[in-house]
Amino acid sequence: MGITERIGAQFRKPTGLGGALSTFVMNTINRKQYAATERELSLMPGARVLDVGYGNGFMLQRLIAHHGDCEYYGIEISRDMLAAASKRNEKAVSSGRLRLSFGDIVRTEFEDGFFDTVYTVNTVYFWDDLEAGLSEVKRIIKVGGVFVNTVYSREWLDRLSYTKKGFAKYRLDELQHVGERCGLSVRIVPIANGKSYCLVYVKECKGRER
Numbered sequence: 771m772g773i774t775e776r777i778g779a780q781f782r783k784p785t786g787l788g789g790a791l792s793t794f795v796m797n798t799i800n801r802k803q804y805a806a807t808e809r810e811l812s813l814m815p816g817a818r819v820l821d822v823g824y825g826n827g828f829m830l831q832r833l834i835a836h837h838g839d840c841e842y843y844g845i846e847i848s849r850d851m852l853a854a855a856s857k858r859n860e861k862a863v864s865s866g867r868l869r870l871s872f873g874d875i876v877r878t879e880f881e882d883g884f885f886d887t888v889y890t891v892n893t894v895y896f897w898d899d900l901e902a903g904l905s906e907v908k909r910i911i912k913v914g915g916v917f918v919n920t921v922y923s924r925e926w927l928d929r930l931s932y933t934k935k936g937f938a939k940y941r942l943d944e945l946q947h948v949g950e951r952c953g954l955s956v957r958i959v960p961i962a963n964g965k966s967y968c969l970v971y972v973k974e975c976k977g978r979e980r
């Protein structure tokens with residue numbers, strides 16, 4: 771594997787020292803995305819929140835600091851990230867405010883309608899099946915619940931050499947249409963025009979679902 775493929779692989783599933791470095795880089799360059807995601811979540815006191823692909827737990831740490839009265843969960847496919855996020859958020863884990871698990875968003879064991887809010891930052895490029903993942907998110911959020919999906923645009927990712935392999939790069943209209951096919955309404959919020967966006971999916975009340 772060449773160096774650019776190795777870098778790409780560390781974004782897809784961070785492991786070992788390379789994973790610690792790549793997540794540090796993400797935490798540094800993606801601050802605007804984290805801030806926009808937090809804004810779009812509009813967390814209410816007591817909300818039950820899931821982070822999909824939490825990486826080293828940086829965003830969870832931020833939310834716990836700002837909204838300590840919510841109940842947090844996370845799901846991740848990298849065991850090294852489970853360890854890193856647990857260490858970073860040790861106090862929240864030991865108090866029971868944060869429950870981190872190992873697993874794939876495409877198939878979870880959460881009950882129907884368990885979460886008020888689900889979010890993910892820069893992970894959909896790596897899901898094996900986008901439509902299956904969005905359907906699963908729809909299943910586990912309550913009616914009226916929100917899913918914030920924060921992404922870089924396909925055009926922006928195309929400029930980066932390490933995204934040539936292992937990244938499913940979506941156009942915004944594809945992300946919108948797949949969500950609508952799953953029965954979610956979708957709003958697109960620009961973070962930086964042409965570069966980065968939050969897609970805010972809502973599970974509408976039953977009468978409006980397909």
Ligand SMILES: C[S@@+](CC[C@H](N)C(=O)[O-])C[C@H]1O[C@@H](n2cnc3c(N)ncnc32)[C@H](O)[C@@H]1O
Pocket residue numbers: 781782783784793796797800822823824825826828829845846847848851873874875876890891892893896897898
């Ligand atoms: C680019 S990193 C983003 C990490 C974190 N969200 C952040 O912004 O700092 C992508 C993360 O998603 C995780 N991931 C990829 N596919 C996943 C899936 N199907 N279910 C859960 N997590 C996944 C990876 O292991 C990795 O930690």
